[in-house]
Amino acid sequence: MSTQARVAILGFGLTGRIAALMLAERYQISVFEQAKEGAEASAGSVAAAMLAPLAESVICDEALAQQGLESMALWPQLLAQLDTPVFFQQQGSLIVAHGQDRGDLVSFQQRLKPLKDHHAEAVSGERIAQLEPDLGGVFHQGLYLPCEGQLDNQAFYQSSATTLSNRGVKVHYGVHCDEAQKARLSQAYDWVVDCRGLGAKASCNGLRGVRGEVARIYAPEVTLTRPVRLMHPRYPIYIAPKPEHQFVIGATEIESQDNGEITVRSTLELLSAAYSVHRGFAEARVLSLLAGLRPAFKDNHPKIEQQGNVISINGLYRHGYLLAPLIVKQALSKELL
Numbered sequence: 001m002s003t004q005a006r007v008a009i010l011g012f013g014l015t016g017r018i019a020a021l022m023l024a025e026r027y028q029i030s031v032f033e034q035a036k037e038g039a040e041a042s043a044g045s046v047a048a049a050m051l052a053p054l055a056e057s058v059i060c061d062e063a064l065a066q067q068g069l070e071s072m073a074l075w076p077q078l079l080a081q082l083d084t085p086v087f088f089q090q091q092g093s094l095i096v097a098h099g100q101d102r103g104d105l106v107s108f109q110q111r112l113k114p115l116k117d118h119h120a121e122a123v124s125g126e127r128i129a130q131l132e133p134d135l136g137g138v139f140h141q142g143l144y145l146p147c148e149g150q151l152d153n154q155a156f157y158q159s160s161a162t163t164l165s166n167r168g169v170k171v172h173y174g175v176h177c178d179e180a181q182k183a184r185l186s187q188a189y190d191w192v193v194d195c196r197g198l199g200a201k202a203s204c205n206g207l208r209g210v211r212g213e214v215a216r217i218y219a220p221e222v223t224l225t226r227p228v229r230l231m232h233p234r235y236p237i238y239i240a241p242k243p244e245h246q247f248v249i250g251a252t253e254i255e256s257q258d259n260g261e262i263t264v265r266s267t268l269e270l271l272s273a274a275y276s277v278h279r280g281f282a283e284a285r286v287l288s289l290l291a292g293l294r295p296a297f298k299d300n301h302p303k304i305e306q307q308g309n310v311i312s313i314n315g316l317y318r319h320g321y322l323l324a325p326l327i328v329k330q331a332l333s334k335e336l337l
């Protein structure tokens with residue numbers, strides 16, 4: 001008989017996986033996930049997985065952006081635990097605008113918050129061509145944010161599932177945990193870690209979904225080595241290059257609880273804006289068009305709560321990949337790590 005304490009994790013999305021990885025060596029872990037195996041439905045499986053503390057400082061407060069920097073530094077050690085490698089890079093990101101949209105770039109630059117030891121570098125067309133040769137001659141002004149990075153979320157999902165299974169973590173798929181089930185599990189287990197994201201709405205006052213849509217495409221004619229954001233008055237987008245010429249183009253941000261398929265309008269806007277960055281996207285193949293809901297509280301800040309032996313982590317909004325390593329670690333540190 002194992003003498004390890006037993007922990008139930010509700011939800012096998014982004015935070016659930018990170019929690020399981022942090023706890024797997026010390027506890028007997030069972031995960032309960034409502035989706036069927038292989039039918040991912042979490043925000044984390046849709047996301048572009050960019051780690052952009054500086055760019056995101058434009059829409060969040062300085063303290064949160066600073067936490068993002070701290071959190072990013074935890075990814076390499078988390079990924080090092082995995083049995084199969086996951087693409088991760090920290091080669092900065094590039095912000096560009098077409099000549100007529102220079103005002104949007106200037107406004108973006110003015111709204112960047114000063115992060116300790118990290119700042120944006122204004123870049124000329126020549127420097128843009130040095131950083132990203134494919135964009136040479138297309139853009140004549142931009143910003144380079146050297147501290148930023150990204151990872152491949154699909155590879156992370158696959159690798160974390162395999163690694164956790166190899167470590168003896170049992171994932172029960174197709175189990176919908178409502179509040180009654182959560183209460184039962186809190187009787188049966190020493191600890192419950194609630195990572196249900198938007199699925200925890202009934203017990204999280206003010207939790208809402210913020211719709212986001214992305215296109216994942218294969219573009220053999222395009223080579224970019226780091227995420228590129230296009231400043232645009234109507235269609236601001238990012239292009240996150242993943243291995244083997246795959247690109248995630250995203251993302252819309254719509255105050256809506258609608259989790260239905262991506263709309264034609266969003267598809268046209270995302271792909272047209274990408275085409276304006278690089279003509280090579282014309283012949284790209286569309287691999288998937290996805291929509292998801294980002295779990296967010298009113299202030300768009302994450303929240304950790306504890307009631308008895310139930311620890312809840314939620315509200316990571318559009319910063320889950322950026323903030324989850326730190327937030328999950330903080331949530332588990334008091335009682336479990």
Ligand SMILES: Cc1cc2nc3c(=O)[nH]c(=O)nc-3n(C[C@H](O)[C@H](O)[C@H](O)COP(=O)(O)OP(=O)(O)OC[C@H]3O[C@@H](n4cnc5c(N)ncnc54)[C@H](O)[C@@H]3O)c2cc1C
Nearest residue numbers: 011013015034043044049050177197199212319320321322
């Ligand atoms: C389009 C888009 C782009 C994004 N891009 C980025 C980005 O570039 N960088 C970044 O940092 N963040 C990004 N995010 C945000 C990030 O994906 C989220 O913040 C993060 O996934 C939230 O993690 P979570 O674990 O709380 O929720 P989720 O990842 O949604 O996981 C919740 C899990 O719980 C399960 N579940 C729900 N209800 C129940 C239930 N009742 N019982 C059992 N299981 C249940 C769900 O099926 C799911 O597997 C993006 C999000 C979207 C939608």
